[in-house]
Amino acid sequence: MTAQPVSGPDGSVFIIESGYSLRHLNATLSHYRRNFFIFLLPLVCVGIIGGWWLARKSLAPIERMAAAARAVTSESLGTRIPSQEKGDELGQLAAVLNDMLERLEEAFQRIEKFSGDMAHELRTPLTVLKGEAERALVSNASADELRAVIAAQAEMFERLNALINDLLLLARKGTRGSAEHDVIPIDLADCIREAVETFAPIAEDCGIALELVPLSSCRVRGSNAALNRAFSNIIDNALKYTPRGGKVNIEINGNIIKIRDTGRGIAPEDLPHVFERFYRAKSSGGSSGFGLGLSICKQIIEEHRGIIAISSNQAEGTEVRIQLPPAESS
Numbered sequence: 001m002t003a004q005p006v007s008g009p010d011g012s013v014f015i016i017e018s019g020y021s022l023r024h025l026n027a028t029l030s031h032y033r034r035n036f037f038i039f040l041l042p043l044v045c046v047g048i049i050g051g052w053w054l055a056r057k058s059l060a061p062i063e064r065m066a067a068a069a070r071a072v073t074s075e076s077l078g079t080r081i082p083s084q085e086k087g088d089e090l091g092q093l094a095a096v097l098n099d100m101l102e103r104l105e106e107a108f109q110r111i112e113k114f115s116g117d118m119a120h121e122l123r124t125p126l127t128v129l130k131g132e133a134e135r136a137l138v139s140n141a142s143a144d145e146l147r148a149v150i151a152a153q154a155e156m157f158e159r160l161n162a163l164i165n166d167l168l169l170l171a172r173k174g175t176r177g178s179a180e181h182d183v184i185p186i187d188l189a190d191c192i193r194e195a196v197e198t199f200a201p202i203a204e205d206c207g208i209a210l211e212l213v214p215l216s217s218c219r220v221r222g223s224n225a226a227l228n229r230a231f232s233n234i235i236d237n238a239l240k241y242t243p244r245g246g247k248v249n250i251e252i253n254g255n256i257i258k259i260r261d262t263g264r265g266i267a268p269e270d271l272p273h274v275f276e277r278f279y280r281a282k283s284s285g286g287s288s289g290f291g292l293g294l295s296i297c298k299q300i301i302e303e304h305r306g307i308i309a310i311s312s313n314q315a316e317g318t319e320v321r322i323q324l325p326p327a328e329s330s
Contacts, residue, residue, distance in 0.1 A: 001017060001018070002017070002018055003016065003018075004017075062090065065081050065094060068082060069097065072101065074108060077101060077105040077108055078105060079101070080098045081094045081097045082094070083095075118167060122163070125156050125160055126160075129153055132149050133153070135149075136149045163292070167292070183222050183304075184224070185219045185220070185327045186221075186222060186227070187219055188217050188218060188219070188220050188324065189214045189252050191224055191227050191231065192212065192252060192257065193212060193214075194228055195228050195232045196210060196212045196235065198232060199232070199236065199239060203239055203248065206242075207244035207245055208239055208242050208244065208245075208246050208248060209246070209247040209248070210235075210239070210248050211247065211248070211250065213251045215252060215253045215254075216254050217252050218254050218326045218327070219327040220304070220324045220325065222324070223304075226300045226304075227300065227304065230296070230297040230300040230301055230322075231257075231259075233294070234294075234320050235248065235259065236293070237294070238259060238261035238263065238318070238320075239261075241264055241318070242261045242262055242263035243263065246262040246317075247261070247262045248262075254326075255323060255324050255325065256321065256322070256323050257321070257324075259319070259322075260317060260318070261319075262316070262317040263317050264314060264317075265312045265313050265314035265315070265317055266310070266312035266318055267314065271310065271312055275294050275295055275297075275308075275310075276295065277292060301322055301324070304324055305325050306322060306323055306324040307322070307323045308321070308322050309321045
């Protein structure tokens with residue numbers, strides 16, 4: 001209801017009252033409240049339950065992936081993360097995790113193989129040393145015989161020391177910046193010439209022509225000592241497997257080095273494995289090495305961001321090709 005005073009022409013005052021029934025409005029509100037409790041509240045509850053169910057269903061793959069990841073141990077690296085989703089984010093995550101597990105499995109397999117090979121390589125010389133020492137203890141050997149035993153053991157200790165040093169170098173993979181690998185600009189030809197001069201007397205004694213052909217040279221950034229060791233290992237291998245009267249040719253052309261020999265070459269089945277640790281080709285003829293030389297070379301060259309490759313023909317010999325980045329592009 002509302003009331004409003006109104007003045008007439010003669011000054012009289014009238015009160016005008018008007019009213020509007022709220023019955024329909026109240027009925028509408030009453031219907032709304034009733035419908036809210038009848039329909040909307042159940043819909044809200046269904047929405048909450050449905051949302052919880054959808055969330056559980058959406059998170060179930062993540063829970064399965066988490067459970068599978070928790071089950072992965074060093075003994076079960078072959079386990080893979082299950083995923084039915086191929087193109088969405090969860091499928092991509094599962095693929096990334098599986099790739100990581102594959103890399104870890106490969107790394108563990110390499111470590112296990114390396115440990116087994118190392119134990120095998122150490123067992124033989126240690127057994128020899130033990131046997132020689134026991135024979136010297138129980139025999140009535142003369143001073144000269146004992147001196148010969150000690151000399152042989154000293155030589156074996158030297159080999160073991162070299163093996164341990166090589167293993168330590170291989171274990172340092174990826175640790176650039178050490179004292180030995182402080183990089184400085186060096187002349188590639190000078191570095192190779194040092195290695196050639198070291199092996200020149202050995203080549204002469206073996207009746208092998210050792211030639212250095214510096215077509216052109218460039219400066220590279222690296223460790224002179226480390227690169228010298230890599231070149232020395234390769235030259236040593238070339239001389240070791242080249243017969244008397246053969247030839248070892250070292251060619252420098254800018255940042256590319258080629259070391260060719262006229263030795264007996266490497267068998268095709270052995271060629272893919274020559275850079276593996278402790279690998280010795282059947283055609284090596286019982287070499288006294290440990291099979292670490294080329295592994296060390298590969299590691300040193302790769303630490304200098306270079307590339308090393310080997311090609312071989314058993315009728316013509318072997319060629320080692322090394323490419324190092326010039327100092328300007330390092």
